[in-house]
Amino acid sequence: MSKKITFAIGGIHPADSKFASHRPIEVLPLPPVMYVSMAQHLGAPAKPTVAVGDKVKTGQVIAEPGGFISAFVHSPASGTVKSIGPRKDLAGNDMTHIEIAVEGDEWAEGIDLSDTLVTQIPEDRLEILKKIQNCGVVGLGGATFPTHVKLNPAPGSIAECLIINGAECEPFLTSDCRIMLERPREIIVGAAIMQKVLGGCRCVIGIEENKPEAIRAMSEALAELGYAGIGISVLKKKYPQGGEKQLISAVMGREVASGGLPISVGAVVQNVATALAVYDAVQKNRPLLTNTLTVTGDCIPEDRMHNYLFRIGMPLSYIAEQAGGVPENAAKIVSGGPMMGKAVANLDACTVKGSSSILYLSAKATKRKAAQNCIRCGRCADACPMGLEPFLLNRLYKAGDVDGLEKNAAQDCIECGCCLYSCPAHIPLLDSIRMAKGQVMGVIRARAAAAKAAAEAAKVEEKK
């Protein structure tokens, strides 16, 4: 095995707490009613294509993309569309949902439900992309960016390396680990498909050292299938290794410039769960309806932790019930990892493509301590994996200095929370930097829009 690698600057080492990593994936039974959100992905929400009263089958398209960066949504069960309207999402904000009264699990035609491994990859690149798009595949690493857009870089940019992200650096989460253990061959075929789409670049699967079984399972599957140009890199355990830019730094030793995309340094990063979804879409014609989710936390015993194969549109409260109810001593429920996940304000919210966990945290683990004054120790600057100075950004935000924030690259923040984690004075650094980032992005966007308008005006003038 080659040398263990990691990203160049910053990072922290929280306890990994992967208690649920030995629990096999269980399939959740269907609930009586499911609510499918139209915002399953980054970008414009999808537009419903079904009407109230329509009969739908599992895997049938129920919503089409609402823009270039958007994705198809498919019915997670067979039944009747009961209503289409606003419903509160995870954060308590309104979003259009399609309500489906579940009557069974009859799949639409043309979908291969068998378990047989299909290793023959289609020849036509565009056909593969079309399949990925039609199956509504989005990045399952957290950002849910539509995969067909990411796999089709703008002409002129060449992908040199496809990085498959199996780092799973967030504490507690074990879903990626489980799929690498249980479906390694499918993931590798998925990676090979994406490799082909990108024009046969090299492919590296990055896995953190704290998942030795997953590394072994993946290596064995790779040896068995014998695809050329795919390798496995063992990464040192460090948070946020699973960040796109951090993984590129670790694997390729390159840094993405401020405001640049990974493709500018020849990299495309996809999560292991996305590779699995790509396999299902291309080889089995199966749309993205399911994903793996971990029910875990620091205040439940290990026998109540689960890794579930869920369908989109299942209420979180239903999943919590299936896992034995919400523990009484849980002070906070988080969807996603403890570092970057979002607190659940509404347990009636439903799962989306990118859901990765229900995390029960005790008061001791989550309660924030009162903020004190900055003592200029510089720990936040040491921890920041983007090389920013969080203490300075916090001060500039408070002073309302947007120019200063832009000069100090507040827009580069990846919101990983390392600064907040390392601050001995408990200053809510991330809260203010997130706001600052929003302000700076607004200014940058306004400037770009103004420049575009000016260029167009100049063009019109020239024609005259």
Added chain:
Amino acid sequence: MTGIIIWTIAVLSGLGLLLSLLLFFVAKKFKVEEDPRIDEIEKVMPGANCGGCGFAGCRAFADAAVKAPNLDNNYCPVGGNEVMKKVAAILGYEIKEKAPQVAVVRCDGSCSHRPRTNVYDGMQSCKVKAALYSGDTGCPFGCLGCGDCVSACRFGALSMDPETGLPVVDESKCTACGACVKACPKGVIELRNKGPRGMRVYVSCVNKDKGGVARKACTVACIGCGKCAKVCEKEAISVQDNLAYIDFTKCRLCKKCVAECPTGAIHAVNFPVLPKKEVTNE
């Protein structure tokens, strides 16, 4: 010894004289011609530099007022009609008189009316809280209670009521500069006409959810039933997105809607309390 002192005084005085002459000629040569009316206007302005007029401060407003062809788009909400009359007199313009306004908090979701569904312990700022999620109650539209409006107010007219967790406007101090309106991420605060002797009728709710959902989140929410709009003779009330709104330019303060509202979301303030007729059981 005396020689040194005399020399020193002579050299320094000479130098002073020379430099003052230099300054005098430079000031003459490079004088910036400024409209003297700017200074005059600045003198009559309130001098709070609050930015309520849309300019960086009182002098910037004076500068803009002098350059503008009329005063239609320039109005100092803090000084009101009185100050604007003085400004108009200096410039020789006419002004359109505006009714005095006041900031109105359109949310009555106190802890007893609007039960808390979760606990927020992040940064105490409404802006940050609103960016994270819908808030610690079932109502995603109402006041978040972190007091961004209070810190935005330059006149000390806003304060948080510790009992209700809602901001309270001190009408005697509010100048309707609109800083709080801009600071509120939820758009809860509105500038409304002060009304005769401060009497106003308004819908104290901004919830656009359907009736049942709104009512479940808050007992005093507007449920969009439209009863108020039906009873209003002046057509001042419109219901849009399950929310009633009273147009203060049309409202004649009859208070019929207040009696009609099933949830008590319509507030009538500063009306004189009529002495109740004594009921005698004879």
